Amino acid sequence: MKYRGDHDQKRYEIAEIAARLIATNDIKGITTQQIADACGASKGKIFHYFKSKEEIIEAAFEWGNDKHIGHLQRLLDASSDADAVDMRAAENAVIQIFPLTEETDIEWRVKLNYWQYMLSDAKTYNINYKRLKESARTVSALIQRYQDKGLVRADSDTEEIAWTLIDIVHGGCLNLLSLPMKERRKRANTLIAYVRSFIS
Secondary structure, rough: OOOOOOHHHHHHHHHHHHHHHHHHHHHHHHHHHHHHHOOOOOOHHHHHOOHHHHHHHHHHHHHHHHHHHHHHHHHHHOOOOHHHHOOOOOOOOOHHHOOOHHHHHHHHHHHHHHHHOOOOHHHHHHHHHHHHHHHHHHHHHHHHHHHOOOOOOOOOOHHHHHHHHHHHHHHHHHHOOOOOOHHHHHHHHHHHHHHHHHHH
């Protein structure tokens, strides 16, 4: 990794490398030296961009959260045209969230470590809670679009559906992590079929 150019970009690159380490290692056992080695840099160079290992870990979690926000944005984009609201497009966007590729597998492993960390850190817990509520509002608005088009039952509470879908996706993705990659697609399709039957 060459350390010339934009400071924020270098921080992002270090955070991504740290996230990949978090995905495959015990977070408590990861050292700054391991992060530096994975970056091909000295610890001193890493500390030029971050004040502490904890700050690197927080940035790695932010990297994971940014990835999840990107998936949610793609889901919104797939449903943004009110005249072309299509349940199949939304289902395809949701499938992209599941850990069915090496990249999304890493993202969910980072998320899992984030949740474990969050449970012992009040500040992180509160940040996550706010983000979760924002996600629920976003998903609820999306469901309202589908409801307006007659794709979701009119008598459904969009906020309740949003929270239930978040629960299903989070729980489903964690369960998918325990399966071999070759078995995940079939299970993910089953989850999508369940969600379709739940909201239609």
